[in-house]
Amino acid sequence: MHISVHKKIRVGFFIAFTIIVVASLVSYVIARNLMHNADRLSHAVEVSKRLDAITRYLKDAEAAIRGYSLTKEEAFLNPSMEERSIKIENEYRKLRRIIDDPAQQRNLDTLKRLLDVKYTQLTGQRKGSSSAAIQQAEVSMDRIDHKVEDMILIEQAQLNEKTRMFHFFSGLSIPVLFIISIAAILIGVYSYITLTREFRLQLHIEARMKNYQRELQENIALLNNTNKELEQFAYVASHDLQEPLRKISTFSDRLLSKHRHELPEEAGQLIDRMVAAVGRMRILINDLLSFSRAGRITPESLVPIDLNTILQDVIGDLEPALQEKKGSILFDQLPVIEGSDTGFHQLFQNLLSNSIKFAHPERPLEIRIRRELLTGKEAGFTSEKKWGETYCRISIQDNGIGFDQVYADRIFLIFQRLHGVSEYKGTGIGLAICKKIVDSHNGTITAVGAAGQGSTFVIVLPVKQIRED
Structure with a gap:
C-alpha cells in the first residue's frame, strides 16, 4: 500500500x-x-x-x-x-x-x-x-x-x-x-x-501529465475537427438527399394523378406506401438537420432570454394540437436566462410536443410547468466551481401515458423509441435534440415517469453562462 x-x-x-x-x-x-x-x-x-x-x-x-x-x-x-x-x-x-x-x-x-x-x-x-x-x-x-x-x-x-x-x-x-x-x-x-524519491516521482508524474495534457488537447482539437466535418457532412448529405426525395414525391404525385385509373389496385397501394415512406424520410432528414444544428452556440448568440416570451410563442404554435387533446398548460413566472433564443424555443417546442403527442386517451391533458431558483450545490453539481452560481430548475409535468422509469436514460438517445411508428409518429430524435441543447448551455435534463400516470422532465440551467477566458 x-x-x-x-x-x-x-x-x-x-x-x-x-x-x-x-x-x-x-x-x-x-x-x-x-x-x-x-x-x-x-x-x-x-x-x-x-x-x-x-x-x-x-x-x-x-x-x-x-x-x-x-x-x-x-x-x-x-x-x-x-x-x-x-x-x-x-x-x-x-x-x-x-x-x-x-x-x-x-x-x-x-x-x-x-x-x-x-x-x-x-x-x-x-x-x-x-x-x-x-x-x-x-x-x-x-x-x-x-x-x-x-x-x-x-x-x-x-x-x-x-x-x-x-x-x-x-x-x-x-x-x-x-x-x-x-x-x-x-x-x-x-x-x-x-x-528525494517522492520529488523525483512528482517530477515524473508532472512530465507524464504534461504529455497527457498535450495529447488530450491534440485529441480534443482532432475530435472538434472531426465533429465539425461530421456536422458538415450530415448537413450536406441531408441537403443532397432532399433533391431525390422531391423528385420521387413529384413523379409519384404525377403518376397517381394521371394514371391512377389505369393502374391495378395493388400498384396504386404500392405507390401510396412509397409516398408515405418518402414523407417519413423527409421528416427524418429534417430532424437530422435539426439535430446537427442543435447546440451550436457562439458567444455572440448568448443573450438574456425571457423564457415567458419563448413559452408563450411555443404555446401559440401548439394551440391547435393542444385543443385537439383538450389540454391546458399552467406555468409559473419564468426568469430571464442567458442563452440562445433559437435553442430555448426548440427545447420547449420539443418537450411540449412530446407531452401532447403522448397524452392519455381517457383524460384531458394537463401540463404543469414549475420553476425554482437555487445554487449549484443545492442543484447537486459535484464541481465546487459551480456551487456559488445561480441555477433555475424547470420541471414540465404532464398526466399522459408516461413511461417505465427503467427507460429514463434511453429516451434521450438518438433514434430511441419506446413505441412503434404505427402507434405514435416521430423519428426518436426530439428528446436527443433537447439534451444536446441543454448540454450546450451547461445544464442538465432528467426524466421521471410512471407508466399510465404521466412523466416529468426536469431541466437545470445556469441563469448566467460561465465564460472561460
Whole structure:
C-alpha cells in the first residue's frame, strides 16, 4: 500500500518531535540532578564551615581560659568571652537559616544546649577551676565534637545520595542520548531519501501529465475537427438527399394523378406506401438537420432570454394540437436566462410536443410547468466551481401515458423509441435534440415517469453562462 508523501512527512515530524521531547526531558533531569548535587555540595560545605568555625571558636576560648588560669595574664582574655560568645551565636544563627532538614534541626537544638553548657563552664573556669571542672569541660567539648561530627556525617550522607542519583542519571543519559541521536540520524537519512524519491516521482508524474495534457488537447482539437466535418457532412448529405426525395414525391404525385385509373389496385397501394415512406424520410432528414444544428452556440448568440416570451410563442404554435387533446398548460413566472433564443424555443417546442403527442386517451391533458431558483450545490453539481452560481430548475409535468422509469436514460438517445411508428409518429430524435441543447448551455435534463400516470422532465440551467477566458 502506497503511503502519501504528506502522511510520511507528518509521521516523520511526529517522531522527530517525540525525540526532541525525550531528549529535552533527559537533559532536564540531568541538569536538575546536577544543580541539586551542586546545591547539596555547597550546602554541605557551608554547614561544615559553620560547624568548624563554632568548634574553633570554642577551642580558642577554652585555650584562652586555660592560659589565663595558668599565667593570670589578661592578654589571654582578649577578646573577651562575651565577644567570643557573640561570634559563636552568629555562626549558629547562620546554621539555623541554611538547615531545613528536620533531623539536622533537632541536632542544632541539641548543639545549642551543649553550647550553653559549655559557655557556662568556660565562664566558671575564668573565676577558678578545679580538676573536676576541667574534666567536665573536656567531656562537654567531646560531646560537642561528636554532635558536630554527626551533623557533618548527615550532610555527607545526603551529598553521597545526591551524587549517586546524579551518577545514575548521567550513566543512563549517555546511552539514551546516543540512541536518540542515532534514531534522529536514521530518520533524517530516511526522510531525505523519501523526499528525494517522492520529488523525483512528482517530477515524473508532472512530465507524464504534461504529455497527457498535450495529447488530450491534440485529441480534443482532432475530435472538434472531426465533429465539425461530421456536422458538415450530415448537413450536406441531408441537403443532397432532399433533391431525390422531391423528385420521387413529384413523379409519384404525377403518376397517381394521371394514371391512377389505369393502374391495378395493388400498384396504386404500392405507390401510396412509397409516398408515405418518402414523407417519413423527409421528416427524418429534417430532424437530422435539426439535430446537427442543435447546440451550436457562439458567444455572440448568448443573450438574456425571457423564457415567458419563448413559452408563450411555443404555446401559440401548439394551440391547435393542444385543443385537439383538450389540454391546458399552467406555468409559473419564468426568469430571464442567458442563452440562445433559437435553442430555448426548440427545447420547449420539443418537450411540449412530446407531452401532447403522448397524452392519455381517457383524460384531458394537463401540463404543469414549475420553476425554482437555487445554487449549484443545492442543484447537486459535484464541481465546487459551480456551487456559488445561480441555477433555475424547470420541471414540465404532464398526466399522459408516461413511461417505465427503467427507460429514463434511453429516451434521450438518438433514434430511441419506446413505441412503434404505427402507434405514435416521430423519428426518436426530439428528446436527443433537447439534451444536446441543454448540454450546450451547461445544464442538465432528467426524466421521471410512471407508466399510465404521466412523466416529468426536469431541466437545470445556469441563469448566467460561465465564460472561460
